[in-house]
Amino acid sequence: MSKKLASNTDLYATAEQFHILVDSVEEYAIYLLDANGTVISWNTGAEKIKGFSTEEIIGKNFASFYTADDVAAGKPQRNLREASRRGYIRDQGLRVRKDGSTFEADVIITALRDETGEIRGFSKVTRDITDQIRSREYEAEKIAAQKASKAKDDFLAALSHELRTPLTPALAAATYLQDNADKLPPEFVEDIEIIKRNVQLQARLIDDLLDLTRIARGKLHLELEDCNAHTIIKNALETAQSAIAAKQLNVSTDLKAKEFHILADCIRLQQVFWNLINNAVKFTPQGGQITIRTSNDRAGRFHFEITDTGIGIEPQRLASLFQPFEQADPSVTRQFGGLGLGLAISKRLVDLHHGKIEAESRGRSCGATFTVTLDAVPDGAAANGLNHRLGGKTSRPLRILLVEDHQDTRRTLSRLLTHFGHNVVTAENVECAIHLIGDDNIDAVLCDIGLPDGSGYEVAAQARAKGQIKTIALTGFGTEQDVQRSKEAGFDFHLVKPINFQELQSVLEQSNT
Ligand code: ADP
Numbered sequence: 001m002s003k004k005l006a007s008n009t010d011l012y013a014t015a016e017q018f019h020i021l022v023d024s025v026e027e028y029a030i031y032l033l034d035a036n037g038t039v040i041s042w043n044t045g046a047e048k049i050k051g052f053s054t055e056e057i058i059g060k061n062f063a064s065f066y067t068a069d070d071v072a073a074g075k076p077q078r079n080l081r082e083a084s085r086r087g088y089i090r091d092q093g094l095r096v097r098k099d100g101s102t103f104e105a106d107v108i109i110t111a112l113r114d115e116t117g118e119i120r121g122f123s124k125v126t127r128d129i130t131d132q133i134r135s136r137e138y139e140a141e142k143i144a145a146q147k148a149s150k151a152k153d154d155f156l157a158a159l160s161h162e163l164r165t166p167l168t169p170a171l172a173a174a175t176y177l178q179d180n181a182d183k184l185p186p187e188f189v190e191d192i193e194i195i196k197r198n199v200q201l202q203a204r205l206i207d208d209l210l211d212l213t214r215i216a217r218g219k220l221h222l223e224l225e226d227c228n229a230h231t232i233i234k235n236a237l238e239t240a241q242s243a244i245a246a247k248q249l250n251v252s253t254d255l256k257a258k259e260f261h262i263l264a265d266c267i268r269l270q271q272v273f274w275n276l277i278n279n280a281v282k283f284t285p286q287g288g289q290i291t292i293r294t295s296n297d298r299a300g301r302f303h304f305e306i307t308d309t310g311i312g313i314e315p316q317r318l319a320s321l322f323q324p325f326e327q328a329d330p331s332v333t334r335q336f337g338g339l340g341l342g343l344a345i346s347k348r349l350v351d352l353h354h355g356k357i358e359a360e361s362r363g364r365s366c367g368a369t370f371t372v373t374l375d376a377v378p379d380g381a382a383a384n385g386l387n388h389r390l391g392g393k394t395s396r397p398l399r400i401l402l403v404e405d406h407q408d409t410r411r412t413l414s415r416l417l418t419h420f421g422h423n424v425v426t427a428e429n430v431e432c433a434i435h436l437i438g439d440d441n442i443d444a445v446l447c448d449i450g451l452p453d454g455s456g457y458e459v460a461a462q463a464r465a466k467g468q469i470k471t472i473a474l475t476g477f478g479t480e481q482d483v484q485r486s487k488e489a490g491f492d493f494h495l496v497k498p499i500n501f502q503e504l505q506s507v508l509e510q511s512n513t
Contacts, residue, residue, distance in 0.1 A: 012040075029126040032112075035119050037062045037080055049128050051098030062124065065095045067102065083109040084119050095126065104130040153213050153479075160206045161476035167498035168474075169408035171199045172416045175501055179419060193242055203498045208341040212324055214480060215348045221480070222265035222352055226377065229260045229269070229302055233292065236274040243281050250289045257294035257302055259376035268349045269374075272357070275342040276306050276370045283368070284310030302376040307369040313361040321359055322347040350374070398443040398508060402426045403433040403459055404474065405452050413446075413499070420505065430454035434462045437469070444470040444508060449477070449486070457489035464490045472507055474499065 022030040022043045029046035031039055038061055042054040050057075050065060063076040070076070070093070083089045088110040095105040106127045114120050174196040181189050214220040233255065244251055262269065280290045288309040295303045313321065324344040343359075350357040355374035361367065400417055404410040405428045414424045425440060427433035430453050436442065437459070445463045449456040456473060463469040473491040475482060486494045493507045 027127065029124070031124055033062050033080075033122040033124060035121055037076060037122070040121065046126070049097075049103070049126060050095075056098070065126075067094050067096055070094075079107075079109055080122060083111045083122060087111055092129070103128045104133045156209055156213055157477055157479050157482075160210055163206050164203065164476040164497040165406060165409070167199050167203055169406070169412040171196065171203075171498045172409070172412035172501075174199065176412065176416050176419055197242060199498060208345060210479065211345050212341055215345065220348075220352070222268060224263050224265060227262050227264045227266040227269055229262050229264075229304070229374070229376075230255050230257070230294065232266060232270045233273050233294070233304065236270050236277050237292070239274060240277050240281050243278075244290075247281065247284070247286050247288070249281060249284060249287070252289070252291050254291070254293045257296045257376070259296045259300055259378060260294065260302060261377050262302060262353075262374050263377050264353050264374065265349075269353070272346045272349050272372060273304065275346050276304075276372070279342065279370070280306050280308040280310065280368075284308040296376065297373075300376055300378075302374045304372040304374075305369060306371075307367060309367040311368075312364050312366040313359065313368050314363055315361070318359050318361065322357070397421050397423055399423045399425070399441055400508075401433060401436050401440065401442045401445045401447075403428075403430075403445065403447040403451065403456065405429060405448060405450075409448075409497075416501070417446075420508075422508070428452075430456075430458050433459045437462050437466055442466075442469050444472065446472045446474055447491075449473060449475045449482075456491075457486075460486075460490045470507075470510070472504075 022028075022045075025043060025045045026048055027045060028043075029049045030043045031046050032041040034040050038059060039057050042052070042057055046057075047053055061076075063071050066076050079089055079091060088108060091105075091107045091109070093105065093107075094102045095107070096102050106129045108125045110123045110125075111119055112121045112123060174192050177184065177192045178189075178196065181192070184192075211220065233253075237251070237253070277290075277292070284290060290309075291305075291307045293303075293305045293307075295305075297303060322343050324341055343357075347357050350372055353374055355372060357370065357372050360369045360371075400422050402410060402414050402417065402424055404413065404426070407428075410426050410428065414426050417424045425436055425442075427436055428451075430451050433445070433447070433451075437445070442463070445459060447456040447459045451459075456475075460471045460473070463471045470493075471491045472493040472495060473486040473489075474495055474497060475486070476497045483494045493510075495504060495507065
């Protein structure tokens with residue numbers, strides 16, 4: 001790379017030609033240094049990039065383009081020595097402009113020698129690559145963020161699977177005991193309720209984490225139907241009944257809206273009301289008052305309002321309550337548990353329904369009011385599906401094949417299904433399940449997805465081939481993808497662990513038709 005020049009005079013002559021040649025270049029600073037690093041030529045690009053005019057810089061040492069740290073570390077002279085030794089060097093790093101600001105530079109320094117091999121000077125080409133580096137960093141950050149987000153989602157899905165698996169047998173056992181409460185000493189009955197309630201709470205927390213991921217990725221789909229908001233509110237209230245009784249709260253309801261049918265996803269709407277009721281119960285001390293009202297405004301919209309006499313919320317915290325993981329006052333709320341996801345999810349759900357959710361409070365200890373406003377539909381006709389209650393025998397016993405490798409789940413679920421009035425045969429792997437489908441007169445297959453010798457999809461395929469057999473996937477994975485995959489694999493229904501027995505019963509009833 002080094003060029004041979006005849007003499008100093010030649011060097012200056014060449015520098016002049018070089019100057020004319022490169023002066024029009026604006027994107028690159030192109031200039032010459034003498035052997036000591038003194039600037040002896042300067043082009044338009046150099047002026048533009050570094051901010052010095054030709055008059056200002058000629059005769060100055062090029063070290064002034066380096067940062068103070070680099071100068072202190074002897075980098076300018078080291079670069080020249082290195083260029084002399086190797087012919088040229090390429091360097092990337094921060095350089096300083098006249099005004100003291102810095103930029104990311106890509107620099108090539110080439111040694112210029114005379115015919116005796118003596119170093120006569122250096123040519124220097126500098127490019128400002130700040131934008132390039134920024135966009136490269138931005139891309140890298142974007143890719144890293146995408147990877148992190150995917151890893152987080154995968155982790156949440158795997159975690160929720162692991163957490164859900166042990167909940168099913170616990171819930172099935174508690175439900176069975178509860179349904180046989182008359183055979184138990186009365187002092188145990190309440191304990192069963194406690195077990196059940198806490199298992200359900202645990203399941204709720206897992207669901208919240210997954211919901212948040214789904215919402216964040218825009219993958220939460222609403223199943224819109226005609227919902228009776230008053231029924232939904234009553235159902236939600238009922239699930240909080242034991243906590244209300246335990247705290248001796250006084251709950252009054254005044255459901256006076258005339259238009260209370262809403263085009264909505266009933267389950268999601270119940271989740272919103274449930275969350276608000278649950279919060280009111282959670283944050284109101286013993287003996288407090290909770291009031292639930294509904295009304296219509298002039299535009300016919302439906303208003304839900306829940307007021308409590310609880311711990312209240314400081315005004316400056318009201319705005320952030322609907323952000324994920326926000327808790328009004330960690331020191332106060334820590335004792336109440338929770339992840340701070342409920343309101344964030346409720347807000348997103350209400351937004352998806354084109355409604356509004358708001359919080360009001362006059363401050364600490366002054367209680368709180370939450371309101372939800374939704375469009376009502378006049379006189380809804382369809383009955384909503386949330387009125388079913390658990391319990392009671394099935395209308396027609398089914399022969400059910402339960403395929404599950406988790407022993408506790410197999411045992412407790414099989415006992416509960418038998419208790420519901422069905423005949424149950426069990427299999428713990430694909431081979432055994434396929435064998436039973438071939439031999440037995442099976443009406444419905446309830447099947448885990450991950451099995452030791454294969455997957456539940458194989459069992460579903462076999463059942464489908466037989467025709468007439470209803471297939472229900474049981475899985476700890478609750479992501480949209482899993483539901484989609486299970487549908488594609490031919491399952492008629494997809495139930496996520498811990499199984500909601502009300503939902504299971506309703507699915508089995510459908511198998512009965
Ligand atoms: P979590 O209840 O799991 O913490 P939420 O998102 O449901 O999460 O609520 C967020 C925070 O809002 C709560 O931690 C609490 O500080 C505050 N909050 C919600 N409802 C009430 C209420 N009725 N009274 C007082 N504070 C409330």
